[in-house]
Amino acid sequence: MAFIKFEDVGAKLTNTISLTKSQSFGFAAGFVKKNNISKFNFVSLFYDKEDDRNRIGFQFTDDRVGKSSFTIIFGNNRQTASIVARSFFRGFEIDSKKYEGKYEPTEINDENFGTIYFIDLKEK
Numbered sequence: 589m590a591f592i593k594f595e596d597v598g599a600k601l602t603n604t605i606s607l608t609k610s611q612s613f614g615f616a617a618g619f620v621k622k623n624n625i626s627k628f629n630f631v632s633l634f635y636d637k638e639d640d641r642n643r644i645g646f647q648f649t650d651d652r653v654g655k656s657s658f659t660i661i662f663g664n665n666r667q668t669a670s671i672v673a674r675s676f677f678r679g680f681e682i683d684s685k686k687y688e689g690k691y692e693p694t695e696i697n698d699e700n701f702g703t704i705y706f707i708d709l710k711e712k
Contacts, residue, residue, distance in 0.1 A: 626666040642709035
């Protein structure tokens, strides 16, 4: 038997994306670790309001994609991440205060964009 030493005491290992009142997204250590987000530097955001759904998608990339990419801000030795997305919220007229909270993302492989993680917003 080969033991593996646990070295994440105190880490928040939930697989969640947080939406804040201040129009930012936070990516929990569990999400960053599970999806190897620390290898990326940028994220592009998508919005889907079709059929009364309120869905936000995240596509992580190595390179900036024109004016559609946000720079990822890493913390805690690249174990957590966040982005400030005020222009996204303003552009789609999304009231971040109504949807503040933690969301568990779903991963899809979009035929046009590749891997996208999305969250369905729920009014608080």
